[in-house]
Amino acid sequence: xxxxxxxxxxxxxxxxxxxxxxxxxxxxxxxxxxxxxxxxxxxxxxxxxxxxxxxxxxxxxxxxxxxxxxxxxxxxxxxxxxxxxxxxxxxxxxxxxxxxxxxxxxxxxxxxxxxxxxxxxxxxxxxxxxxxxxxxxxxxxxxxxxxxxxxxxxxxxxxxxxxxxxxxxxxxxxxxxxxxxxxxxxxxxxxxxxxxxxxxxxxxxxxxxxxxxxxxxxxxxxxxxxxxxxxxxxxxxxxxxxxxxxxxxxxxxxxxxxxxxxxxxxxxxxxxxxxxxxxxxxxxxxxxxxxxxxxxxxxxxxxxxxxxxxxxxxxxxxxxxxxxxxxxxxxxxxxxxxxxxxxxxxxxxxxxxxxxxxxxxxxxxxxxxxxxxxxxxxxxxxxxxxxxxxxxxxxxxxxxxxxxxxxxxxxxxxxx
Amino acid sequence: xxxxxxxxxxxxxxxxxxxxxxxxxxxxxxxxxxxxxxxxxxxxxxxxxxxxxxxxxxxxxxxxxxxxxxxxxxxxxxxxxxxxxxxxxxxxxxxxxxxxxxxxxxxxxxxxxxxxxxxxxxxxxxxxxxxxxxxxxxxxxxxxxxxxxxxxxxxxxxxxxxxxxxxxxxxxxxxxxxxxxxxxxxxxxxxxxxxxxxxxxxxxxxxxxxxxxxxxxxxxxxxxxxxxxxxxxxxxxxxxxxx
Numbered sequence: 284x285x286x287x288x289x290x291x292x293x294x295x296x297x298x299x300x301x302x303x304x305x306x307x308x309x310x311x312x313x314x315x316x317x318x319x320x321x322x323x324x325x326x327x328x329x330x331x332x333x334x335x336x337x338x339x340x341x342x343x344x345x346x347x348x349x350x351x352x353x354x355x356x357x358x359x360x361x362x363x364x365x366x367x368x369x370x371x372x373x374x375x376x377x378x379x380x381x382x383x384x385x386x387x388x389x390x391x392x393x394x395x396x397x398x399x400x401x402x403x404x405x406x407x408x409x410x411x412x413x414x415x416x417x418x419x420x421x422x423x424x425x426x427x428x429x430x431x432x433x434x435x436x437x438x439x440x441x442x443x444x445x446x447x448x449x450x451x452x453x454x455x456x457x458x459x460x461x462x463x464x465x466x467x468x469x470x471x472x473x474x475x476x477x478x479x480x481x482x483x484x485x486x487x488x489x490x491x492x493x494x495x496x497x498x499x500x501x502x503x504x505x506x507x508x509x510x511x512x513x514x515x516x517x518x519x520x521x522x523x524x525x526x527x528x529x530x531x532x533x534x535x536x537x538x539x540x541x542x543x544x545x546x547x548x549x550x551x552x553x554x555x556x557x558x559x560x561x562x563x564x565x566x567x568x569x570x571x572x573x574x575x576x577x578x579x580x581x582x583x584x585x586x587x588x589x590x591x592x593x594x595x596x597x598x599x600x601x602x603x604x605x606x607x608x609x610x611x612x613x614x615x616x617x618x619x620x621x622x623x624x625x626x627x628x629x630x631x632x633x634x635x636x637x638x639x640x641x642x643x644x645x646x647x648x649x650x651x652x653x654x655x656x657x658x659x660x661x662x663x664x665x666x667x668x669x670x671x672x673x674x675x676x677x678x679x680x681x682x683x684x685x686x687x688x689x690x691x692x693x694x695x696x697x698x699x
Numbered sequence: 700x701x702x703x704x705x706x707x708x709x710x711x712x713x714x715x716x717x718x719x720x721x722x723x724x725x726x727x728x729x730x731x732x733x734x735x736x737x738x739x740x741x742x743x744x745x746x747x748x749x750x751x752x753x754x755x756x757x758x759x760x761x762x763x764x765x766x767x768x769x770x771x772x773x774x775x776x777x778x779x780x781x782x783x784x785x786x787x788x789x790x791x792x793x794x795x796x797x798x799x800x801x802x803x804x805x806x807x808x809x810x811x812x813x814x815x816x817x818x819x820x821x822x823x824x825x826x827x828x829x830x831x832x833x834x835x836x837x838x839x840x841x842x843x844x845x846x847x848x849x850x851x852x853x854x855x856x857x858x859x860x861x862x863x864x865x866x867x868x869x870x871x872x873x874x875x876x877x878x879x880x881x882x883x884x885x886x887x888x889x890x891x892x893x894x895x896x897x898x899x900x901x902x903x904x905x906x907x908x909x910x911x912x913x914x915x916x917x918x919x920x921x922x923x924x925x926x927x928x929x930x931x932x933x934x935x936x937x938x939x940x941x942x
Contacts, residue, residue: 292808606871694762694765695802
């Protein structure tokens, strides 16, 4: 009955209590939303590359190798010679190897030279393959396949010509050898979306007239001549490797790292991704902290509301006292009310979160390649809800204590 | 003189329902106000009117009787127990068990139903709850006896007129038959006709259940209905020292 009266009392103050509940609900939804996006982003991040057992490049740091080979951020300090690449490819424990050659760009997008094997072996989001949305995988020497973001940003269609610039953010263009858009990849939510993919031979071809990063003055080899040349690459930037058996991964990694002819580095993509997330993760922790502060703010708002309601509720408390309620009962009643408010707010927040997820899920996926799975509330979310209720009890303790003192002084007679 | 309401023969044996002796109270912290009262008794089944102007210490006296205030010295005996010897929590429980309280107005929790309001004191008084038997039925029959329509029983308290609310307050004070009812100007919010009807109902109920009534008022016109009339200024001394 006391519980029912507490509920009825809350209901009688529906407007203010409703606003408090709304504030708590929104803050809880925000907090849990950030948490969802955070775990979703982490999962999406970890899903950037899958199916590849080792990434091989010149010796540097594992995060750096991951950044330039997979995320196309920054540059390789060194290349891997074609000879070393061939040696690795020839090993018995290597099932497949895909070379990557980086260094050129088209507008703001990186150009990546690779082989057909890339389309076959590059996997993302737990084993999904790249799909061609329009056109075909490159067949001709001067064919390019572009990622979904490249096509969307630059408004390219199949058969459009593109000119590749030398280096990154460079004004020197390989204008003698224009490419043709052969195909456009479907959106993946990975850095592939922002990449122009050409063949390894094409990378060689556009650099025929170049030496040490500069164009040889006056020299311009006609395209027809280039087509006749031997365009075997001299070096690759990195290589993606798949092993015959997962058990061989570490042995192969060690063999590559101890390769005597050249300083090389082989990293496990998962380990490197984790290491990189450890750096990026500080930002997400900050975001989580900010949204936790929002929850705290909402709870303090509730505390303020309870404080301001105390005076108008003196009569109510005096009635309870006259009927034999102890001051402690008044204290408990106020804390109970606050816990009910916080509980309704937190559960409403959870409901808002799921409603928001249902609406936002397809939008986030198509716009940011961020896939947030809708699953049943996790224990973690349950803990958040319980924590909010507990925090509601704690913050309401202060106004409740004031009510306790007031009702002790007032007794059953309200003095104004 | 003490008397027993049932036969009057055993007058010397029936203990008074309320007995205050040599009580002195001073507001803590405030130097200005103190109240001393040498003797006040209310016998079983007796109705006593305590007349006093506002500011004469009536509310303080009622708080002392109900145990929400403690005197500096003296005895406050309710139903034979000196409540000054009880702890705070015990006094609250004791009040719930032994005393029905009716205020001037705003007696009810506006968001509760009439039934909730009437049954509320039983929440804090297990003995009184037992005495009430089937509490809901007892509450409903009290309502009928007080002339409240049946549909009022489940209505929200705030939807009732002031007169109806005061009658609900009487029902709440009477439920479980506490030996003493304290009423603090319960008629002041009512017009003259309603006042008479209200008092009529109140007296019917107290005499039917043998309940003692101590009513505080500033209105001497009510005096002839009571067994005894006391004047605040005659029984208590108030001191106000300018701080």
